[in-house]
Amino acid sequence: MSARKKAGAVYLAVAALVLASWIGNIFVYRGNQLPAGGFLRHYIEAPDSGGSFNLLYVANRQDNRQVASVFVEDVPGLRFYQPAIQTEMRYQKIYRIMAQIDPLGEKSEGEQDPIVIHSVKVQYTDGTSSREDIGEIRIFRQTAPSSGEKSPISSLSSSSSSDGTGTASMTVKRPVTLTGISSAWLPVLGNAFEWQANASGKKLDLPASLTAKQSLTVSYQFHLPEDNPLSMNVYELMLKMTFQEDSGKTYDGTLIAEHVPYPSEAEMHAYVRAQRREKA
Amino acid sequence: MRAAYSRLAWGLALELIDIRIQHFDILPDVLGYLLIMIGLSGIQPQSKLFRVAWGTAGVQLLISIPQLIGRLPSSLSLFPGESSGVNDMIVSNVGTLLDLVMMYGICIGIREKALSAEVCGDLAHMALRVWQAVFGFGAAMLILLPFALNAGLVTGMLFLFFGLGDFIASLWVIALVRKTDRMFAVPDRL
Known part of the structure; x- marks a missing residue:
């Protein structure tokens, strides 16, 4: 092969590689673009x-x-x-x-x-x-918070973590029954959200009677791994704890449970693909 | 003729070196391409390849004007999280391609001139080697540039490596022009 033909073949090969690089990269780039914000x-x-x-x-x-x-x-x-x-x-x-x-x-x-x-x-x-x-x-x-003299419980502390867990600790001031814990989003989340109430270290089945000076802990956990499509949703639950005294009077306490997505590149890619399918 | 090669060398140097203050290039490429064109116009009748380089420098000059006033992107971010858009990539790729064509015209033009002189075998050999280096790094940049759309850290490091190689190869072109100037030294006034 002459030098001129050899050089021509090299230029052609480079041109083909440049073209392939453009096509491949634009294909990947487009595949990672949301159809719209x-x-x-x-x-x-x-x-x-x-x-x-x-x-x-x-x-x-x-x-x-x-x-x-x-x-x-x-x-x-x-x-x-x-x-x-x-x-x-x-x-x-x-x-x-x-x-x-x-x-x-x-x-x-x-x-x-x-x-x-x-x-x-x-x-x-x-x-x-x-x-x-x-x-x-x-x-x-x-509404007026159930605190101070009127409330049968006093809040001690609460904490939450970016891993989707949180806890609130309370002290029971006078005998009361914890009748339920509710939020509009509990049915939406299903098994992806779990809460648990403990009194003096024991797990409670509601309704549960609590005695004075007993410590009450309510903890929660979101179960939203990367492969769960719900993990890209934002959740902020006001977990309403309802307490009832023997007289029938009820009091509410609130615990905020929050899930904010911080997606990985793979999770974002899955989200983009879902959006592209939806808008196609 | 000597002044022509000198202008060509200075033009290549200005085009190569970017010193920016607040994104403004104080050694604008416009000046570099203008000097390259002036330099080539003094020697282009000798080779059609010099004429190709002159024309390509002219196109580059036209592109560098909107770049100077910020109407076209003049630099790219090649690292993760700073990836550039498709339009920026196209402008950059066209610029690199035109640079390659211009360098081909200059290097192979000098090679043909040296071969026709018959006494400049070393210069012809050097011109070929310089072109091969410029083409090698330039081709690598052309292939790599679209990866900036999906830039990762490894791609960024590869850009740095080949970009440095491209820079050194361009310095070698300036050395080639200076050597050509010395070998064909004929003062202007003669």
């Missing part, structure tokens, strides 16, 4: 009067269109702050948009309680706007 699914219960929660918005890193502002027309007391980056990934960014809830005031006639929000109005930096589904947010009017 959007909110994750949120299942949140929150109190009014200073309560807050976060909405998470996922967009491709290269998206020029970004969220400028968010609002809910029907709930003027709900104020959303500017988006802040929560997580930066290879192809996407997750933005956190904090919502602050002002006191909702007395319930007017015909108004539902809790207030349920399924979508928000979003204005984008390119001047466009759209209504976006966010899941379901339930905002409860805050």
